[in-house]
Amino acid sequence: MADDPIIRLFHVHKHYGSKSALADISLTFGRGEFVFVTGPSGAGKSTLLKLLYLGTPASAGQILVDGMNLARIPRKRIPYLRRRFGIIFQDYKLIASRSVFYNIALVLEAAGERSALIGKKVRHMLRSVGLEKKADVLPPSLSGGEQQKVAVARAMVGGPQIILADEPTGSLDPDSAAIIIGLLEDFHARGGTVIVATHDREMIRRSRRRVIALQDGRLATPAAREAP
Amino acid sequence: MRALMRRTWLDLSSHKFLNLITVITVALSMLIVSAFLLFAANTGELLDSWRRGVRMMVYLQEGLDDARRRDLQQTLAKLPDISEVRYISKDKALQQLRRALPGQASIFATLRKNPLPDAFELRVAVGAASPQGLQEIATTIRSVPGVSDVEYGQQWLARFADVTRLLRMIGYTMGGLFLAAGIFIVANTVRLLLYSRRDEIDIMRLVGATERFIRMPFYLQGILQGALGGALGVTVLYLAYLYVAGGFRHAGLAGAFSPRFLSPAEIGALLLGSTLAGWLGCFLSLKQFSRLQENG
Numbered sequence: 001m002a003d004d005p006i007i008r009l010f011h012v013h014k015h016y017g018s019k020s021a022l023a024d025i026s027l028t029f030g031r032g033e034f035v036f037v038t039g040p041s042g043a044g045k046s047t048l049l050k051l052l053y054l055g056t057p058a059s060a061g062q063i064l065v066d067g068m069n070l071a072r073i074p075r076k077r078i079p080y081l082r083r084r085f086g087i088i089f090q091d092y093k094l095i096a097s098r099s100v101f102y103n104i105a106l107v108l109e110a111a112g113e114r115s116a117l118i119g120k121k122v123r124h125m126l127r128s129v130g131l132e133k134k135a136d137v138l139p140p141s142l143s144g145g146e147q148q149k150v151a152v153a154r155a156m157v158g159g160p161q162i163i164l165a166d167e168p169t170g171s172l173d174p175d176s177a178a179i180i181i182g183l184l185e186d187f188h189a190r191g192g193t194v195i196v197a198t199h200d201r202e203m204i205r206r207s208r209r210r211v212i213a214l215q216d217g218r219l220a221t222p223a224a225r226e227a228p
Numbered sequence: 229m230r231a232l233m234r235r236t237w238l239d240l241s242s243h244k245f246l247n248l249i250t251v252i253t254v255a256l257s258m259l260i261v262s263a264f265l266l267f268a269a270n271t272g273e274l275l276d277s278w279r280r281g282v283r284m285m286v287y288l289q290e291g292l293d294d295a296r297r298r299d300l301q302q303t304l305a306k307l308p309d310i311s312e313v314r315y316i317s318k319d320k321a322l323q324q325l326r327r328a329l330p331g332q333a334s335i336f337a338t339l340r341k342n343p344l345p346d347a348f349e350l351r352v353a354v355g356a357a358s359p360q361g362l363q364e365i366a367t368t369i370r371s372v373p374g375v376s377d378v379e380y381g382q383q384w385l386a387r388f389a390d391v392t393r394l395l396r397m398i399g400y401t402m403g404g405l406f407l408a409a410g411i412f413i414v415a416n417t418v419r420l421l422l423y424s425r426r427d428e429i430d431i432m433r434l435v436g437a438t439e440r441f442i443r444m445p446f447y448l449q450g451i452l453q454g455a456l457g458g459a460l461g462v463t464v465l466y467l468a469y470l471y472v473a474g475g476f477r478h479a480g481l482a483g484a485f486s487p488r489f490l491s492p493a494e495i496g497a498l499l500l501g502s503t504l505a506g507w508l509g510c511f512l513s514l515k516q517f518s519r520l521q522e523n524g
């Protein structure tokens with residue numbers, strides 16, 4: 001898997017003001033790999049994911065995504081970088097004033113998908129997360145778990161290369177969590193790259209994937225450390 | 229494209245009241261702008277004739293021969309402040325009168341002899357057309373041998389022209405101000421919408437939307453508000469025009485002064501102007517908004 005890296009980080013640092021959130025991170029994610037990023041609250045998991053889609057720029061170091069150096073991507077190209085990712089945000093980031101359907105369709109519309117296909121793809125995604133009856137509902141009237149499912153559907157609908165999932169099962173009951181994990185596994189089985197940030201030890205243990213542990217913004221497991 | 233329309237429609241319909249208010253305010257400012265334009269269009273002719281000078285009729289004594297008449301014409305032309313001297317023979321004057329009163333043919337039929345005098349039509353330069361100035365010129369001309377009478381009925385024109393000129397100046401200024409107000413109103417509405425939808429815009433960016441995609445509905449909305457406001461303003465002005473012009477006709481003034489409405493080209497320019505104002509308002513707000521975001 002390391003022979004065909006899709007994401008590489010070289011001595012990446014991130015600090016907010018004077019506070020360091022990530023320090024000297026060097027990592028490689030293989031194409032088609034399924035990786036967990038774990039660590040206690042505040043360890044820097046979300047920050048690590050954020051750096052990958054340029055949600056915030058790295059303070060130092062280099063990040064390559066599919067051969068592109070993120071530090072060199074012009075502003076105008078950032079949307080195209082982001083379309084390679086399907087992102088499940090820890091706080092979902094659904095548009096509260098728009099229907100569930102619209103929230104998911106937005107990804108396709110923004111990517112210039114043909115109108116005829118948008119409806120089909122969105123309904124298909126809604127079915128796979130079991131929310132076909134909630135298409136016209138506004139996100140705030142959904143339960144936390146349902147909102148999380150919408151976030152998952154939105155992350156997957158555009159056919160991304162890489163899924164970044166930040167606590168994707170955080171507010172789900174075990175059955176729903178299993179459905180979501182199943183979707184991520186399917187995506188992985190079709191060749192997609194999956195990076196999941198989670199505290200959920202049980203999920204990590206069961207899946208037997210590579211685990212990257214963070215502690216206070218540093219890589220904590222020598223096993224996961226890789227020379228750049 | 230259809231998706232864009234739908235998103236714009238969603239934006240419009242989820243802020244119906246705000247958008248309605250915006251369109252109405254833009255319509256009001258465009259109404260005022262176009263009303264001044266209409267005023268300018270209708271007073272243009274008047275000002276033109278004013279610019280050529282105030283008319284003064286000089287009637288000649290009967291029986292002047294051609295040579296004396298030509299002398300007189302030269303004398304008049306040499307007077308200061310006289311810009312034009314045109315001879316109108318009594319035959320020509322009668323013809324003109326006949327044409328002006330087509331229903332009164334019987335009166336002319338009873339005439340055995342032309343009762344009208346020969347005359348000169350003078351133009352008094354604008355600068356001298358004050359009431360006293362006209363009076364002095366008339367007195368001078370009356371004392372010229374061969375002249376029987378002098379008539380000038382257009383002092384009002386001088387005063388009216390001054391007022392008209394002032395009104396037009398005010399009109400252009402007000403028109404400019406209200407156009408600026410239209411731009412400002414659209415800018416303000418778009419700004420309100422942008423701030424109320426900050427989160428949504430951030431989310432769109434995160435899922436890979438380009439700035440163009442994000443901004444398009446706002447532009448469309450601004451342009452639509454401008455165009456609708458302009459159309460509404462011009463429509464209201466047209467109704468007002470119909471009412472006023474109808475009043476003129478009832479008062480029997482139709483022949484003396486028949487106001488015209490704006491030409492299609494002028495209407496087109498107005499609509500284009502208000503549409504551009506909508507676009508510009510939107511442009512300004514988006515620019516300010518993205519500058520704020522870059523700093524924050």
Ligand SMILES: Nc1ncnc2c1ncn2[C@@H]1O[C@H](COP(=O)(O)OP(=O)(O)OP(=O)(O)O)[C@@H](O)[C@H]1O
Pocket residue numbers: 016020021039040041042043044045046047048090
């Ligand atoms: N936008 C920000 N501004 C300032 N500090 C931040 C910001 N985002 C994160 N941090 C800080 O960076 C550190 C890492 O945060 P991060 O959200 O990456 O942790 P996390 O591992 O995802 O935690 P959790 O498990 O609670 O989600 C924290 O100390 C946090 O306070």
Ligand SMILES: [Mg+2]
Pocket residue numbers: 045046047090166
């Ligand atoms: Mg986090």
